[in-house]
Ligand code: MG
């Protein structure tokens with residue numbers, strides 16, 4: 400999701416706070432894995448949303464997206480040419496669809512934010528390749544996020560994987576800092592120039608979230624005011640993890656299932 404975080408301060412988290420952030424993070428990772436497992440032709444997006452609402456209610460977790468600037472669902476469910484912020488409608492999954500599910504959880508005031516894209520039934524080789532490259536670009540960004548590193552290095556690492564595979568990099572929607580709020584400073588674009596931008600510091604917690612397109616990365620928003628699609632109707636994919644930058648070594652991924 401997008402908000403303008405440019406004017407805000409970067410809030411560094413202590414190791415104890417990062418440990419707390421792992422709690423909503425793990426719930427998000429675990430729940431996304433379950434949603435993927437459940438997803439099959441005939442199941443509706445609304446049923447996936449209902450699963451999350453029920454599970455979170457049982458566990459006392461808050462679905463972060465529900466009501467966020469009026470967003471009406473717990474999950475963002477974005478199909479095929481939809482990139483992000485899709486509605487969890489009564490639309491039923493069909494063989495060959497690719498589905499992005501983005502999910503946020505808030506527990507004890509801390510937010511975890513993650514997204515996956517996967518195929519329903521049998522998908523085309525082109526779609527399969529897009530999914531693999533987009534996930535790979537996320538891990539390239541995560542791998543780059545170790546000090547000393549600048550913001551541009553992380554964006555460049557993501558961009559290089561996607562562009563070398565021939566994909567478009569969505570520019571208008573970006574990753575972000577995350578903590579007590581879902582969208583904190585800094586914005587984390589999925590493109591960048593090596594050596595440029597702010598120095599990233601230990602204690603920064605970031606949601607990296609590459610969005611890639613098979614065709615042109617220009618976007619348009621549906622009449623619902625939320626669903627972001629490719630203008631040319633080409634397929635897109637989206638992967639996201641919440642990570643914490645450490646004193647040394649690789650970033651800590653907070654949204655793994657366990
Ligand atoms: Mg997200």
Ligand code: MG
Nearest residue numbers: 400512606608
């Ligand atoms: Mg996010």
